[in-house]
Amino acid sequence: MPSTRRAASSALLTCLMLAGCSPASLGGSTLSGSPSATSAASGAAGAGREIAVGAGPQKTYTVQQQPAAGSCHYQYLKGEPLEDPKCTPGAISPAVTQSNLKSTICRKGGYTSGIRPSTSVTGKEKELNAASYGFTGRMGDAEYDHLISLQLGGDPNDYRNLWVEPADPGHKKGSGVNNAKDPVETKLHTAVCKGKVTLAAAQQAIVTDWTTALSRLGLG
Secondary structure (H helix, E strand, C coil): CHHHHHHHHHHHHHHHHHHCCCHHHHCCCCCCCCCHHHCECCCCCCCCCCCEECCCCCCCCCCCCCCCCCCCCCEEECCEEECCCCCCCCEECCCCCHHHHHHCCCCCCCCHHHCCCCHHHHHHHHHHHHHHHCCCCCHHHCEEEECCCHHHCECCCCHHHEEEECCCCCCCCCCCCCCCHHHHHHHHHHHHHCCCCCHHHHHHHHHHCHHHHHHHCCCC
């Protein structure tokens, strides 16, 4: 029996290490959206890694706990900022599926404005997440960004799907938010709604590397 317990404990430790997201690394508390929300959406990740499923749109949003201060690290590709996949792996909304695109993200009149958390919530989260990433730039020039955008079925307020995105290279300080990732999201949304690519493929491409998402899917 003792050897069995030791083997089980070793397996659990290995699992936590591989997950890269133990409770201690996230401030020592259980975060909203886990563990039940980490189950994969059917077909959401395609041939790539599984993408977590968040709680989806809520009538009332609350400020979500963020990863511990200094625990997240930006990556840069040709000067463009990329998220830390351990802290911001992405999360999708269970309310958006391939079968209901016309009534959700592709419907006329828009979808995102009705499900977006208020700035009273996201403003506080942005400050906390800036500490997570060690961001010290101008907050007004940084976007509190959905990794998988709302127009691609990203979860509105899951901490795994939001990060403080620094301004692009050459951005003039004080000129506000203007990131190269935004038009990529719009082009992917158009492609999904026109049936050129599946929702799952677009979501997988954006979490893999937003800078290569369009070329990865043959969209230029």
